[in-house]
Amino acid sequence: MPTIAILAQGAMGAGIARRLVERGATVLTSLAGRSAASARRAAEAGMRDATPAELAAADIFLSIVPPAEAPATASLLAPALAAAPRRAVYADCNAISPETAREVAASVAPSGAVFVDAGIIGGPPRPDGYTPVLYVSGEAAGRLLALNAYGLDVRVTPGGIGAASALKMSYAGITKGLVALSSAMMLAAARGGAAEGLRAELERSQPQLLAWFQRMVPPMYDKAYRWVGEMEEIAEFTGPQAAGIYEAIAEFYRGMAADRAGPQQQVAALEAFLGRK
Amino acid sequence: MPTIAILAQGAMGAGIARRLVERGATVLTSLAGRSAASARRAAEAGMRDATPAELAAADIFLSIVPPAEAPATASLLAPALAAAPRRAVYADCNAISPETAREVAASVAPSGAVFVDAGIIGGPPRPDGYTPVLYVSGEAAGRLLALNAYGLDVRVTPGGIGAASALKMSYAGITKGLVALSSAMMLAAARGGAAEGLRAELERSQPQLLAWFQRMVPPMYDKAYRWVGEMEEIAEFTGPQAAGIYEAIAEFYRGMAADRAGPQQQVAALEAFLGRK
Known part of the structure; x- marks a missing residue:
């Protein structure tokens, strides 16, 4: 059973977390500095607030934030990624340009985590079963396919880092x-x-x-x-x-x-x- | 049987002329200063090259030119419009802004001609029967409906001069x-x-x-x-x-x-x- 860290707790992040939790996955997040609304969405979705040390236990990190926050989110998580006992996967799922995605990949690289480029097409998962597609690209993209056993719709798209973006x-x-x-x-x-x-x-x-x-x-x-x-x-x-x-x-x-x-x-x-x- | 003057002889102008001629209308144009290709298209469409004095006999003037030429075309025709024995209708059918249409209307006004705002949606008429829609607006727009008896698809749209544009x-x-x-x-x-x-x-x-x-x-x-x-x-x-x-x-x-x-x-x-x- 994979442990997934999802930053942050917007409609999309919380919606994906809820789907994963409902299907039996453990979803961690960090509420440090977040609003009451974010904390409520996280609680409703079954996300667990984790310390930086606890976050390091995650197998897969999903960055799901407004485009402008994508690079800062990667920097924020770098210590947790570096502290992980095994090489985690860091997937940037944001609506960012391929160039920005490569910048994020470069900032994640020193932590030893494996970078996956990702892009979400569609709205948040819904109780009626609707699921957006999470396109992933890059050498390690296939590692995200494990999430399909937990209710997501992950699809590998060809073209390497930048192609999903x-x-x-x-x-x-x-x-x-x-x-x-x-x-x-x-x-x-x-x-x-x-x-x-x-x-x-x-x-x-x-x-x-x-x-x-x-x-x-x-x-x-x-x-x-x-x-x-x-x-x-x-x-x-x-x-x-x-x-x-x-x-x-x-x-x-x-x-x-x-x-x-x-x-x-x-x-x-x-x-x-x-x-x- | 109406006499129609069509300026100029591009694909749309010649296509509309051909349809009108096939249905029995007389279509005049002016080839003064036009290219050999224009003259050929005009001849193939059954348009008659007319002197400025002959143009004055037209009941309806259709300006069908590239957007940038719309004002100059109106100025060029002003003498013929002023010389007409009765008040002709001048319809600007070009892809111009409502503001440009109102400028053309103002430049036509001194000639005594009645201005109609018009806009063509679709490609040139084809032998297979395809016909674009010629939207017309303004007080005198209904006078263009006479062309529907000659194979066109003229429709009045509400809103006055500028609305068709x-x-x-x-x-x-x-x-x-x-x-x-x-x-x-x-x-x-x-x-x-x-x-x-x-x-x-x-x-x-x-x-x-x-x-x-x-x-x-x-x-x-x-x-x-x-x-x-x-x-x-x-x-x-x-x-x-x-x-x-x-x-x-x-x-x-x-x-x-x-x-x-x-x-x-x-x-x-x-x-x-x-x-x-």
């Missing part, structure tokens, strides 16, 4: 990019008096895209603030040819997050367009 | 924007060693989007150079919230056009990703 970046660049484009155009059409016309034309010639927008745009309102950092990672990932597109999409999500926290005018306009009110 | 801009912003995003991410995935992984994940979780890319991306290679100006119009249309996204997409298409005209490395990478070779 590149897969996550490119997939998110398409899906979250399209959420931004469609939202921006629905808002612009509404301002230009063409909301009714655009909606009718989408129904006529792009009914699958319209259905996709109706499914994918509303969940964005509450996540826009988190997507800013992810879009900035994608800008780094894509290189000069398209970096400007994703820097501008990051700005768009910054504006959406401010609207969600404040006037909610854009949220209301999108809801009206999508026919949800 | 806003509809065209927002629709193209979604569809041509998505072609850019998906192309950029397929290219980045390929550079990052994740092409196989991304394609497998799209097949698994976004099969409709993948099919859409397979249908919509390849026709872009030859049109990318034309889409640059259209994306710049969309940047103007969308306002500060998303202008940067479309300015960057215009740059992306500029790069794709250069690749198409030169090394074709990106075209080859996209074709390989999409499984077309």
Whole structure:
């Protein structure tokens, strides 16, 4: 029975922990410096608060944090990894560019831990059985497959360290990019008096895209603030040819997050367009 | 039987002219200063080269030119419009922002012609019966409906002058924007060693989007150079919230056009990703 350390306790980290615990795995975490909400999510998921010395007993470390915190999380865990009685596996599961993933790998290397590049596609595991896919790459990627016996859906993707991150970046660049484009155009059409016309034309010639927008745009309102950092990672990932597109999409999500926290005018306009009110 | 003047003789203009001529309408154009290719397309479509004085006899003027030429085309035709024995209809059918459409309307106004805002969604009419939709808006928009008796698909969209342009801009912003995003991410995935992984994940979780890319991306290679100006119009249309996204997409298409005209490395990478070779 593997012992898994999951940093930190967000919706995804806690959701994955809960699934592992339900299937019989032991999941450690560290609540040092964390909020009451994090502690509650950790307790509900069956995660055990562990000291740095206790963390060193974990076989597999999963870093599941906001993109900007990925390097710091690796540095924070380096002592525990170095103190481990055997070589642990450190999997960075975050939405970071392949370049950032290689930086994290380099910072983990001195501890003796084995680095695995990983990327999660989908939302947190749910009680109804839904499970996101955890893509893993690199020489030691196969070691994460042990988690499939505990309710996860781990799949090895070819291409070495960086490939799982590149897969996550490119997939998110398409899906979250399209959420931004469609939202921006629905808002612009509404301002230009063409909301009714655009909606009718989408129904006529792009009914699958319209259905996709109706499914994918509303969940964005509450996540826009988190997507800013992810879009900035994608800008780094894509290189000069398209970096400007994703820097501008990051700005768009910054504006959406401010609207969600404040006037909610854009949220209301999108809801009206999508026919949800 | 209406007499229609169509400026100029590109694929769309000539395609619409051919449909009208086949259904019995008279289509005038002006070949002054145009290329041999334009003259050939005009002749094949049954368009008649007309002097400025002859053009004045047209009931309906359709401006179908690259976005950047829309204002100049209106200025060029102003004398013919002013000389017309009755108030002609001038429909700007180009992919221009509502603001540009209003500028064109203002430049047409002194001639006494009635301005209609219009936007074409779809490709040129084809012999197999395919017909794009010509959205029209503004007080006099209904006068274009006469063309439906001659094989076109004209639809009035609500919202006044600017609304048809806003509809065209927002629709193209979604569809041509998505072609850019998906192309950029397929290219980045390929550079990052994740092409196989991304394609497998799209097949698994976004099969409709993948099919859409397979249908919509390849026709872009030859049109990318034309889409640059259209994306710049969309940047103007969308306002500060998303202008940067479309300015960057215009740059992306500029790069794709250069690749198409030169090394074709990106075209080859996209074709390989999409499984077309």
